[in-house]
Amino acid sequence: DHITYDDLVGQENSQTRDQVLTTIAWWQKSQGLTVPGTTQDIVGTPWHPDDLYMWMQERQRRHEMAVGVYRVPCWLPDDEQGEEVPGKGRMRATLPEVWPVATLVALKKDQGSDVFAAQRELDPIDDETAVFPRKQAVIWPRDKQPPLETLWISMTVDPAISLNKWADYTALAVCGFDLDNRMHVLDLRRGRWSEGKTVDEIYDAFARWSGIRAIGFEAIGFAKIYKREITREGEKRGTFLPITTLERDTRVHKTSRIRALVPLWEHGEIILYDDLLALDDFLEEAQRFRLYREATHDDMLDALADQMQLRARPHKGASTPEWLIDDPILLERQRTEVAIQQAREEQGLTPLDHASLKVARNIRLYYQRLDDER
Numbered sequence: 001d002h003i004t005y006d007d008l009v010g011q012e013n014s015q016t017r018d019q020v021l022t023t024i025a026w027w028q029k030s031q032g033l034t035v036p037g038t039t040q041d042i043v044g045t046p047w048h049p050d051d052l053y054m055w056m057q058e059r060q061r062r063h064e065m066a067v068g069v070y071r072v073p074c075w076l077p078d079d080e081q082g083e084e085v086p087g088k089g090r091m092r093a094t095l096p097e098v099w100p101v102a103t104l105v106a107l108k109k110d111q112g113s114d115v116f117a118a119q120r121e122l123d124p125i126d127d128e129t130a131v132f133p134r135k136q137a138v139i140w141p142r143d144k145q146p147p148l149e150t151l152w153i154s155m156t157v158d159p160a161i162s163l164n165k166w167a168d169y170t171a172l173a174v175c176g177f178d179l180d181n182r183m184h185v186l187d188l189r190r191g192r193w194s195e196g197k198t199v200d201e202i203y204d205a206f207a208r209w210s211g212i213r214a215i216g217f218e219a220i221g222f223a224k225i226y227k228r229e230i231t232r233e234g235e236k237r238g239t240f241l242p243i244t245t246l247e248r249d250t251r252v253h254k255t256s257r258i259r260a261l262v263p264l265w266e267h268g269e270i271i272l273y274d275d276l277l278a279l280d281d282f283l284e285e286a287q288r289f290r291l292y293r294e295a296t297h298d299d300m301l302d303a304l305a306d307q308m309q310l311r312a313r314p315h316k317g318a319s320t321p322e323w324l325i326d327d328p329i330l331l332e333r334q335r336t337e338v339a340i341q342q343a344r345e346e347q348g349l350t351p352l353d354h355a356s357l358k359v360a361r362n363i364r365l366y367y368q369r370l371d372d373e374r
Contacts, residue, residue: 005036005042014047023052049125049288050297074104074120114290125288131262132286134300138268142275148211151176151184152355155205156246156306157215158299159198159226170198171278171299174209174305182269183307189277190300195225199233206241213356216310219245246309252297257305258289258298270304312355336361 008027013019027042034040046053059065075082075091075191082090083101093101108116118124158171174187186206206212216227234240235253264270265286272279282300289298340360341351352360 001035001038001039003030003038005030005040005044007044008042009044009047009051009053009255011047014051018049020048024055027052039043046122046124049290051124054124056321073122074099106239122303130287131259131264131289132142134283134287136265136268137272137283137286138270139272139274139279142273145184145273146176148176148209149350151178151211152213152312152353153177153186153209153211154214154216154307154310155187155202155212156217156303156310157198157202158303158306159218159221160192162298169297169299170201171303172198172201172205172305173300173303174205174212175304175311177311180269181311182271183264183304184271185276185304186304187276187298188272188279188282190281195229195284197228199226202230202241203237203239205232206239211300212242213312214244214310216244216246216306218306219247224306244310246306254298254302256307257308258301261301261305273345312353332365333361336364340364 005027009023013023042053042056044053048054056065056067057069057071060067060069072094074095075085075088075093077089078092079090082092085091085101085105091101093099093104099107104120107120111119114124153174153176155172155174160170169190170193171190172187173185176184176186178184186209189201189205193201202215206215222230222243230241232244261270270280276282278300285297285300289301337357337360340357340370344351
């Protein structure tokens with residue numbers, strides 16, 4: 001009629017996504033031992049942002065589980081009786097007879113902020129240990145978004161193709177890069193979508209954001225599942241998407257790819273908008289991400305990291321006078337670019353940005369070489 005679970009989560013079973021989810025599944029299966037009226041005590045301290053204890057508290061906050069939470073961290077904010085702690089403000093120890101504030105500060109230096117936050121503060125999602133601290137997020141109102149024609153815009157899709165039980169989200173990101181190379185996250189969505197629903201979401205985003213230059217798609221997932229589906233949908237709609245497959249270097253872990261976003265985040269160069277569909281979920285996902293352990297969900301971060309393979313900086317500027325160019329190759333390139341822009345102007349089309357013009361120039365020169373060979 002009563003079960004006590006003591007320290008189900010430890011360092012040894014909380015380092016990977018599979019271990020975290022296996023522990024949760026073990027507890028769920030153990031509920032078959034109970035009878036009506038059985039009570040339970042689940043005692044322990046968290047090790048991972050998504051481990052059993054954090055998972056239960058999250059479900060309790062969402063009113064999905066009837067559970068009482070007795071949570072006593074080592075210290076609490078107290079402006080009147082607290083002692084100053086660097087980076088925390090004034091804190092009051094909850095058991096000063098054994099663990100006074102000065103002792104806790106010294107212990108934090110010995111253990112490190114990440115272990116201390118989890119084991120002593122009972123908060124492995126603490127902003128101090130976060131790779132993407134929530135307080136550094138740059139969120140603009142939509143009316144501050146720059147005009148789309150001034151941005152280089154691309155879409156990336158991170159499909160849920162893995163058979164692992166945690167890979168249950170597909171993420172889609174539309175980003176625009178401005179003249180200062182800042183990433184404007186124009187659209188961000190995530191869902192447990194079927195292949196057909198995923199293709200619908202891609203077409204919806206493509207129609208909403210005019211000027212998308214390329215759609216980056218993980219190569220293996222595209223070849224295995226989506227190539228035929230997207231081709232069929234393109235034939236039906238009469239609109240074919242500019243798909244660019246992204247190869248994965250198996251020697252580079254996903255964590256390393258996501259880490260490329262850190263400098264942009266720290267310098268405020270990733271700009272989010274307050275009406276993004278998945279803004280709250282993304283901020284939670286980003287705050288839970290850690291370099292030293294696997295996250296249960298990092299789909300949207302992975303989609304943004306893929307943008308780094310597609311980004312380009314838009315450019316506006318006059319051509320260099322020909323008499324200043326002494327390299328015949330550079331002169332040929334400029335003359336080709338001028339001819340392309342003039343042809344677009346004659347057809348009533350908008351000028352190409354720098355990156356698109358470079359692609360168009362290379363294509364024209366390639367066909368010109370073929371003609372010369374013939």
